[in-house]
Amino acid sequence: MRIAVLGTGMVGRALASRLDELGHEVTIGTRDPDRTRGRADETGDFVRAHPDIGLADFKAAATSSEAVVNASSGLVSLDVLTLAGAPALAGKVLIDISNPLDFSKGFPPTLAVVDTDSLGEQIQRAFPEARVVKTLNTLNADLMVHPATLGAPSTVFVSGDDESAKSLVIDLLRSFGHADVVDLGGIETARGTEMYLPLWLRLMGSLGTATFNIHVVRP
Amino acid sequence: MRIAVLGTGMVGRALASRLDELGHEVTIGTRDPDRTRGRADETGDFVRAHPDIGLADFKAAATSSEAVVNASSGLVSLDVLTLAGAPALAGKVLIDISNPLDFSKGFPPTLAVVDTDSLGEQIQRAFPEARVVKTLNTLNADLMVHPATLGAPSTVFVSGDDESAKSLVIDLLRSFGHADVVDLGGIETARGTEMYLPLWLRLMGSLGTATFNIHVVRP
Structure with missing residues (x-):
């Protein structure tokens, strides 16, 4: 599948790398591709080390793809998606x-x-024609794409109003190695996973590592 | 230990019953003991079926006990504890x-x-001399006191500023059967477990049961 990953941070790089490894045609979306290509940091290193992964501005990346991953920081996500533009997101997962x-x-x-x-x-409200699925926001970048690292089953969640979009995302999650995916329901249930973050942050503090996840144990 | 359980709802009854079973001297605190004793519902039935468990008003229950459990509804907890009174809570877990x-x-x-x-x-701010430990607010009443029901390990959390109080609570939790207790840190970390509730509620909706808990999986 042609997938755009918007965002060049740790999360965006982890997703882009894993999707590329799994055979998808990945384009990273960024504000200014030339500037990103020249960066003297981990992002620049990553881009230069992955010539097979495309790099384009947010709009071009989203336009050329069948599905779009919002891997930008939460506080700028609406801006980033606005730069990608509603037409580039319409109808897409x-x-x-x-x-x-x-x-x-x-x-x-x-x-x-x-x-x-x-x-x-x-x-979802800002881009009503996009088929938004909230997922993977409950664990760190490495575990998002390599859950087997934990050596025991753990759970990820999906929230979204479009059943076929969720179904496609669940298949993607399984291809990453996520054996336990709980469909929480409509996009409203994203409140649940976003509000889990304060517990995640304190667990990270207490455990001294971000390499953990929760498993929903039911009989 | 002499323990007061403030609140006669499902949570209070589960805690009182389990603590009694484990050999503690339990007094349930309620607004009006005579009224509670006469109730034609599950609470009345419970009280009449457990003559070994004491019943007193909030203040008398707390005063006569070494540790106090706040099992009242969150929206009335500060009122209930005010009825118990700061002197009855001072120095106590x-x-x-x-x-x-x-x-x-x-x-x-x-x-x-x-x-x-x-x-x-x-x-904790309203009763600075009490040694507050937040715990067990992340799972349903039955699992609070009988975690083995799940048939697999799951996690509970403690938050509090007083180390010796947390240590006593961790021992109590272990006596209930909780093998995995994570100490999140000071009472500030209660924000984490309280904000987990929105996810818990949506999990209950999605799974169709309240009989579940999370296990924090770490390598």
């Missing part, structure tokens, strides 16, 4: 793995949207 | 298992306090 984390008041971050709304819903 | 769930706008409930504060912290 939009996999939202962002969290509305606000670090402006220090650590741990608070949530920029909480309890009576979610970033997943904001994105 | 106060096990807070409530959640600030607000059902006034329908289901799923929202949280009356969220993100930048928590009910656990509000209780």
Whole structure:
């Protein structure tokens, strides 16, 4: 499948790399491809080391793809998707793995949207023709794409209003190695997974590692 | 140990029953003991069926006990603890298992306090001499006291500023059968477990049961 990954951070790179490895045709979307290509940091290194992965601006990346991954920071996600543009997203599966984390008041971050709304819903409302599926926002970048690292089953979640979009995303998740995928329901249920982040952050503090995930144990 | 359980709902009854079974001297705290004794419902039935478990008003129950469990509804917890009174709570371990769930706008409930504060912290601030430990607010009443029902390990959490109070609570949790207890840190970390509730509620909806819990899987 032709997939655009919007965002060049740790999450975007992990997704792009894994999707490429699994045989998808991946284009990373970024604000300014030339600038990204010249960066003297991990992002620049990654782009130069993966000539097989495309690099384009947000709009071109989304336009040329069948599915789009929002791997941008939560606070800029609506801006990034606006740059991609509603026409480029219309009818497409939009996999939202962002969290509305606000670090402006220090650590741990608070949530920029909480309890009576979610970033997943904001994105769905802003782009009503996109088929938004919220997923993978409950674990760290490495585990998103290599869950087997944990050596025991753990759970990921999907939230979305479009059943066929969720079905496609569940297949993708299984191809990453996620054996336990719980469909929480409509996009409203993104409130649940986004509000799990404060617990995730404190678990990371207590365990001293981000290499953990939850498994939903039921009889 | 002499333990007061404040609250006669499903959670209070489960805790009182299990603590009694484990040999503790339990007193249930309620607003009006005579009224509770005469109730023609599950609470009345429970009280009449357990003559070995004491029943007293909030203040008398807390005063006569070495540790106090807040098993009241989150929205009335501060009122209930005020009726118990600061002197009756001073120096004691106060096990807070409530959640600030607000059902006034329908289901799923929202949280009356969220993100930048928590009910656990509000209780600790209101009763600075109590040694508050937040725990067990992440699973249903039966699993709180009989986690083995799940047939596989799952995790519970403790949050609190007093290390010796947490240590006592961890021993209690182990006596219930909780093999995996994660100490998240100070009472501030109660924000994490309280904000997990929106995910818990949506999991309950999706799984069609409240008999589930999360296990924190780490390598």
